[in-house]
Amino acid sequence: MTSRRMAVSVASIGIAAVVAAYGAQGASADGSAAGVSADGGSRTTLHFTSKLDTFHAVDVAPEGPSAGDQYYIGSHFSGDVRGRTAASCVWTTLYRGGLRQCDIDFRTKRGLITTHGVINRKRDKVRLVVTGGRHAFTGAQGRGTLTPSATGSDVVLRLR
Secondary structure, eight states: OOHHHHHHHHHHHHHHHHHHTSOSSOOOTBSOOOEEOTTSOEEEEEEEEEEEEEEEEEOOSSSSSOTTOEEEEEEEEEESBOEEEEEEEEEEEOGGGOEEEEEEEEEETTEEEEEEEEEOSTTSOEEEEEEEEEETTTTOOEEEEEEEOSSEEEEEEEEO
16 A cells, blocks of 8 residues: 555544544534433434544654554534544554554534544444543543545544
8 A cells, every 4th residue: 555545544534533523413513412311311422524634644664554653633523513623543553454543532612522443444434432521521431433434534422
């Protein structure tokens, strides 16, 4: 795989990861989508799409795709919520399509949501774990999916 093809593939996956942090239904423009879970706690599902703003790849030795290579992504998203994302990913192996670990932060007007995801093939849906947040999202937990598309990513995030 050429460095250019890898960068484009990585960018679309990174964008997808950004989108995955927000879920599918019931959110308002300010990011407040509330419902009630079976245990009586509150839950929020957000859905949005992202568009790539910046992409920077870091190729460590040996030259070309290898474990330890990294990439950084900045994007903006809209849908149930609007905001910006920052993502950093590292290749841990290239065996059978590769394995990448990504940390993705989603910043909205109401606060920050932090996520972590693992990508095990270049076109797979990314499964995200919500690792926390700030302001309105302090103590956030949950899960999400990020699905790469030709122009960015579609994200669904279920918070509890």
